Amino acid sequence: MPRSITTDWVRWTVPTAIVMSIAPAAYATRYLTVEEAQRLAFPAATRFVEAHVIFRASDVTAIERLSEQKVRTRGQQVWRAQADGRLLGFFVIDYVIGKHLLIDYSVALEPDGRVKGVEVLEYRESYGSEITSHSWLRQFVGKTGRDQITIDKDIRNISGATLSSQHVTEGVKRILAVYETCLR
Amino acid sequence: MRPAFDSARRARPLLGTFVEISARGAPRADLDAAIDRAFEAVAEVHRLMSAHDSRSDVGRLNLEAATHLVRVHPWTYEVLRAACELHDATAGIFDVALGSPGPRSALQARSDVELVSGHRVRFRHAAVRIDLGGIAKGFAVDRALACLQASGVPRGMVNAGGDLAVFGEDVTVVRIRDPRNPGCELCRIEVRNAALASSGGRFDPFESSEAMDSAIIDPETRGPARRIRGATVRAPSCMIADALTKLVMLTGEAAAALLPQYGASALFVSADGDLRATRDGSAGVHGWLTRGSRRARALPRPAARGRAAGRRSARCPRVGRARGQGRPSRRCRPR
Numbered sequence: 428m429p430r431s432i433t434t435d436w437v438r439w440t441v442p443t444a445i446v447m448s449i450a451p452a453a454y455a456t457r458y459l460t461v462e463e464a465q466r467l468a469f470p471a472a473t474r475f476v477e478a479h480v481i482f483r484a485s486d487v488t489a490i491e492r493l494s495e496q497k498v499r500t501r502g503q504q505v506w507r508a509q510a511d512g513r514l515l516g517f518f519v520i521d522y523v524i525g526k527h528l529l530i531d532y533s534v535a536l537e538p539d540g541r542v543k544g545v546e547v548l549e550y551r552e553s554y555g556s557e558i559t560s561h562s563w564l565r566q567f568v569g570k571t572g573r574d575q576i577t578i579d580k581d582i583r584n585i586s587g588a589t590l591s592s593q594h595v596t597e598g599v600k601r602i603l604a605v606y607e608t609c610l611r
Numbered sequence: 612m613r614p615a616f617d618s619a620r621r622a623r624p625l626l627g628t629f630v631e632i633s634a635r636g637a638p639r640a641d642l643d644a645a646i647d648r649a650f651e652a653v654a655e656v657h658r659l660m661s662a663h664d665s666r667s668d669v670g671r672l673n674l675e676a677a678t679h680l681v682r683v684h685p686w687t688y689e690v691l692r693a694a695c696e697l698h699d700a701t702a703g704i705f706d707v708a709l710g711s712p713g714p715r716s717a718l719q720a721r722s723d724v725e726l727v728s729g730h731r732v733r734f735r736h737a738a739v740r741i742d743l744g745g746i747a748k749g750f751a752v753d754r755a756l757a758c759l760q761a762s763g764v765p766r767g768m769v770n771a772g773g774d775l776a777v778f779g780e781d782v783t784v785v786r787i788r789d790p791r792n793p794g795c796e797l798c799r800i801e802v803r804n805a806a807l808a809s810s811g812g813r814f815d816p817f818e819s820s821e822a823m824d825s826a827i828i829d830p831e832t833r834g835p836a837r838r839i840r841g842a843t844v845r846a847p848s849c850m851i852a853d854a855l856t857k858l859v860m861l862t863g864e865a866a867a868a869l870l871p872q873y874g875a876s877a878l879f880v881s882a883d884g885d886l887r888a889t890r891d892g893s894a895g896v897h898g899w900l901t902r903g904s905r906r907a908r909a910l911p912r913p914a915a916r917g918r919a920a921g922r923r924s925a926r927c928p929r930v931g932r933a934r935g936q937g938r939p940s941r942r943c944r945p946r
Contacts, residue, residue, distance in 0.1 A: 435867070435889070435890045436864055436867060436887040436888065436889060436890075437887065437888050437889070437890055438885060438886070438887050439885075439886040439887065439888065456620075456622075458620055458621050458622050458631075459621060467643060532624075544623075545623055545624060546621060546622070546623055547621070547622035547623060547624070547629060550622065550629070591629070592624040592625075592627060592628050592629050592772075593627070595624040596624060
C-alpha cells in the first residue's frame with residue numbers, strides 16, 4: 428500500500444521555562460592554534476619572526492583612511508614567515524567582536540601583500556553579556572592559548588552569522604591597510 | 612608503530628557566512644590537504660553563484676540572460692536544473708527568480724528560467740533576476756563533502772552557517788537554536804550520512820540575541836515569511852535540504868506531501884510556538900520536548916513545574932543540565 432509515513436506530523440510542546448533553563452550561556456570552538464595556522468599558511472617556512480607592529484598616530488590615520496575601518500588596537504600581531512632568510516610572507520592575527528561574539532582569525536599575506544588565506548582560529552559566543560565585559564575579554568586577547576574553554580564536546584553548529592562573517596571580511600581589509608602602512 | 616589517525620576542524624569566511632569543515636580518521640597532513648581542497652570547492656561555488664559579483668555566473672545571467680543565451684559552468688547549470696525541478700514540484704512556491712511580472716495570486720506555472728542544452732540559460736522575461744541564495748549554499752556543502760570523500764577521508768562534516776552534511780560511521784549531534792530565542796537550544800538532532808539545513812529569522816550574534824525577520828519572501832504577500840518561525844529539514848543531499856527548508860517555511864504542514872519523494876523529513880516551529888515534526892523526522896531528535904496529543908492543540912501550554920519553574924530567567928543560564936544529555940530524554944521520545 429503506497430501509504431506515506433511522513434504525511435503525518437507529530438506535535439511537540441516546548442515548555443518555555445524548560446527551554447530557557449537548558450541552554451548554555453557561552454561556548455567556544457578552537458579551530459587552530461596560532462602555530463597550526465602558521466604551518467598551514469606557510470608549510471615551507473623554517474622560522475616565524477615576530478614583528479612588533481605598534482601603531483603611531485599617523486599610522487592609525489592612514490589605516491583608517493585606507494580601510495574605512497576604525498582601528499581599535501594599539502598594534503598588530505604580525506610574524507614574518509621565512510625560509511633560509513628569504514621572506515615567504517606575513518602572518519597576521521586579528522579579531523572581530525560583536526555583541527555576543529568574539530572571533531580570532533588569521534590572515535596570511537604574500538610578500539607583495541596579496542591575501543593568501545584567511546582562517547578562523549577561535550569562535551566564541553556568549554549570551555550572558557560577558558563578551559563586552561573587559562575581564563572576560565582579557566582572558567583571550569593576545570593569547571596563543573592552549574586552555575580550552577569549550578563547554579562540552581557536542582557539535583554546535585555556527586549558524587546565521589552573516590554580519591559576523593562580513594566583519595571578518597572588513598577586518599581583512601583593515602589588515603591590508605596595515606600592510607600598506609607598516610609592513611610594505 | 613601505530614598509525615596516527617587525527618582529526619581536524621577548520622573554518623573560513625565564505626558564502627557570506629562561516630564555513631566549517633571537519634575530517635577524521637587519517638593523518639593530520641592528509642586531513643588538512645583534503646580540507647584545503649574542500650574549501651577550494653566552496654570558494655568556487657562562491658565565485659560562480661554570488662549575486663553581488665557581476666562577473667559570477669549569476670551576475671552575468673542577471674545582466675544578459677534576458678536578451679540572449681548565456682553559457683554557465685556545469686555546477687551553476689546543475690543548481691539551476693534542481694531549482695527548476697523544485698519550482699515545478701512545488702507549483703512555483705520555490706522560485707529563484709525575482710521580479711516576475713503578473714499578479715502574485717497565481718503562482719508562476721512554469722519557471723522564468725529556461726535551460727538549453729550545452730549548459731546555456733536564458734530568462735523568459737526582461738524583468739527576471741535570479742538569486743540562488745536559497746539553494747547554492749547547500750550545493751556548496753555537497754561539493755565540499757564530495758571533495759573530502761574523493762580524498763579518501765573516512766569521516767567528515769561540512770557546515771555552511773547551519774546548512775550541513777556529514778558522512779562516515781559517526782553520529783553527529785546538531786543543536787538546533789530556538790528560533791524565538793536564538794541564544795537558547797530547542798533540541799538536538801542526530802545526523803548520520805545525511806544533510807541537515809535550517810531556516811528561520813535572520814540571526815547574528817554579532818548584532819543581537821534576537822532573531823530578525825526571515826530572508827525568505829512569501830510569494831503571496833511578497834513580504835518576509837512569517838507563518839513559520841523556523842524550520843529544519845533532513846535529506847540525503849544538502850542542496851535538497853537547503854531548498855526544502857524554504858518550502859516548509861512557506862507552507863508548513865502542507866510541505867509533508869512533497870518531503871517523501873526527496874527522502875526528506877522535517878520539523879518546524881510555527882508562529883504560535885508549536886513544534887511539529889514529520890513522524891520519521893522525530894527519530895533522533897532529543898531535547899526537552901514533550902509530545903502533545905492531538906487534542907491538546909486547543910489547550911493552553913502546560914504550566915512550568917518544579918525546578919524548571921524556579922529557574923525561569925530572562926537569559927539562558929547554566930549548561931549544567933545539558934551536559935548529561937548523552938541519551939534521549941524519555942519525555943521527548945514519541946510513542
